[in-house]
Amino acid sequence: MIPKECKRLAEVDFPIAEVSRHAAREKSIRHGHPSTLHLWWARRPLASSRAMLMALLLPDPGDPHCPEAFKKAARRILLGMHGRPEGWMEAVEPDDGLRRILLKFIADFANWDLAANGIWLDAARALVKAAHGEERPLVVDPFAGGGSIPLEALRLGCEAFASDLNPVACLILKVMLEDIPRHGPGLADELRRVGAEIKQAAERELVDLYPADPDGSTPIAYLWARTVRCEAPNCGAEIPLLRSLWLAKKAVFKREKGRRIKVRGRQALRYRVVRPAEGPQRVELEVFEPETDNDVRAGTVTRAKAACLCCGAVLPPERVRAQLSEQRGGADVLFDEAGRRLGGARMTAVVTLREDEPGRRYRLPTDADYAAVHEAQARLAGILDEWERGGKQGLCPVPDEPTPAGGGSGAGRAFSVQRYGMLQWGDLFTARQKVALTEFSSLVARGSDSRGSEIANLTLAMAVGRCADYGSSGVIWAQGGEFVAHTFG
Numbered sequence: 001m002i003p004k005e006c007k008r009l010a011e012v013d014f015p016i017a018e019v020s021r022h023a024a025r026e027k028s029i030r031h032g033h034p035s036t037l038h039l040w041w042a043r044r045p046l047a048s049s050r051a052m053l054m055a056l057l058l059p060d061p062g063d064p065h066c067p068e069a070f071k072k073a074a075r076r077i078l079l080g081m082h083g084r085p086e087g088w089m090e091a092v093e094p095d096d097g098l099r100r101i102l103l104k105f106i107a108d109f110a111n112w113d114l115a116a117n118g119i120w121l122d123a124a125r126a127l128v129k130a131a132h133g134e135e136r137p138l139v140v141d142p143f144a145g146g147g148s149i150p151l152e153a154l155r156l157g158c159e160a161f162a163s164d165l166n167p168v169a170c171l172i173l174k175v176m177l178e179d180i181p182r183h184g185p186g187l188a189d190e191l192r193r194v195g196a197e198i199k200q201a202a203e204r205e206l207v208d209l210y211p212a213d214p215d216g217s218t219p220i221a222y223l224w225a226r227t228v229r230c231e232a233p234n235c236g237a238e239i240p241l242l243r244s245l246w247l248a249k250k251a252v253f254k255r256e257k258g259r260r261i262k263v264r265g266r267q268a269l270r271y272r273v274v275r276p277a278e279g280p281q282r283v284e285l286e287v288f289e290p291e292t293d294n295d296v297r298a299g300t301v302t303r304a305k306a307a308c309l310c311c312g313a314v315l316p317p318e319r320v321r322a323q324l325s326e327q328r329g330g331a332d333v334l335f336d337e338a339g340r341r342l343g344g345a346r347m348t349a350v351v352t353l354r355e356d357e358p359g360r361r362y363r364l365p366t367d368a369d370y371a372a373v374h375e376a377q378a379r380l381a382g383i384l385d386e387w388e389r390g391g392k393q394g395l396c397p398v399p400d401e402p403t404p405a406g407g408g409s410g411a412g413r414a415f416s417v418q419r420y421g422m423l424q425w426g427d428l429f430t431a432r433q434k435v436a437l438t439e440f441s442s443l444v445a446r447g448s449d450s451r452g453s454e455i456a457n458l459t460l461a462m463a464v465g466r467c468a469d470y471g472s473s474g475v476i477w478a479q480g481g482e483f484v485a486h487t488f489g
């Protein structure tokens with residue numbers, strides 16, 4: 001055991017430059033990284049969590065109170081590492097040399113590539129054991145968030161206690177720290193099996209809302225613009241709020257017989273103003289292939305102001321917000337009885353995929369695209385109606401809790417969706433997104449009785465959370481990589 005008077009390594013030195021480098025690099029790692037399990041905002045890098053824990057758990061060999069037994073064991077462990085540098089043999093001999101090599105070990109072990117390497121893991125755990133004996137040290141993190149600190153504590157062979165005020169964080173912690181380690185690779189197999197069943201069931205339920213194109217292409221994203229009305233006298237045209245008219249900033253090529261063939265050029269929207277004899281002017285969109293960047297006109301929104309494409313008038317931010325507030329954020333289409341679009345959100349383009357073709361295709365929306373949205377609104381009304389008629393048992397199928405209020409001082413937020421009329425969490429999603437998300441979550445929840453274990457279902461709840469992140473009305477189409485970027489991006 002380490003006597004109280006003995007300093008820990010972190011109190012005398014820490015390899016901050018190397019650990020920072022590994023922590024920065026870790027940010028770009030996605031595949032297999034625990035951070036991809038679920039979004040958490042204040043997540044700390046695993047590299048620095050691991051390094052700091054080790055430096056806090058190990059005593060400083062240079063300290064006169066450092067137990068001889070630890071120093072002896074540490075030398076044996078470090079020198080016993082397969083592939084360790086030749087020079088370590090002499091370097092670890094003096095106590096300050098041992099300190100230097102321990103710090104070097106901590107710095108190098110901060111590398112994500114070594115985090116699951118058996119040689120390094122065994123050595124790290126053996127060092128912790130050499131310092132603490134048979135009783136595993138307990139690492140307590142009451143503000144654990146995404147769980148970087150308790151996860152690394154478990155990796156180093158400690159016991160971990162983690163808690164958080166936020167239930168989402170608690171769910172992440174439970175799945176990551178308890179379920180995944182307890183069930184091991186078997187959990188992954190179960191998730192694949194249950195996940196495939198849920199996917200099939202969801203596809204069956206939702207196929208009408210996401211129809212394939214007549215030519216067999218699959219729409220993979222519907223691009224929308226919120227709309228406001230121009231308030232200039234004698235105008236009244238609809239202004240689609242578009243930050244940019246670009247759809248795809250790179251051309252698509254394929255290889256055929258060693259030659260590079262262009263499949264599709266860059267893609268963007270352009271518009272023309274139609275001035276009918278009666279009624280307000282309107283904007284018609286077209287998908288085209290720009291030759292130069294200058295062929296693509298600017299969007300309609302800058303700094304929350306909206307420019308009318310018909311008359312050039314500019315709607316100030318407070319009027320844009322007021323008009324969107326009247327539409328509860330404006331994510332939904334307003335239809336008449338017959339299902340014709342009257343206003344609200346406007347579909348600007350549909351992105352499709354064809355199995356036999358590389359790259360994404362872009363087309364204008366059709367009546368069939370709007371019909372599916374109309375159908376989704378009817379379905380959503382049915383879901384809510386059923387809940388109401390059933391006496392509003394349990395939580396509302398669409399989250400009706402208030403969104404956070406903004407402004408103010410102290411804990412107040414600089415930005416709030418309430419300013420745009422999105423007063424409840426449900427307002428952050430379109431009707432179709434709400435139908436899909438309620439379907440996913442009820443399939444996962446129902447699964448706990450029939451399909452798989454409760455464990456798999458908690459992990460699948462994380463997948464539903466991710467679907468909500470990638471399927472809200474706040475996501476954008478990344479025109480560079482041609483994918484949907486998540487809400488908080």
Ligand SMILES: C[S@@+](CC[C@H](N)C(=O)[O-])C[C@H]1O[C@@H](n2cnc3c(N)ncnc32)[C@H](O)[C@@H]1O
Nearest residue numbers: 042043044142143144145146147148164165166
């Ligand atoms: C900086 S984050 C922790 C990040 C964490 N180390 C990680 O790597 O993800 C702070 C956390 O404290 C939580 N929190 C704030 N107030 C709390 C309280 N009174 N009790 C428990 N947790 C709280 C927040 O929900 C948040 O997850």
Ligand SMILES: [Zn+2]
Nearest residue numbers: 230235308311
């Ligand atoms: Zn106008």
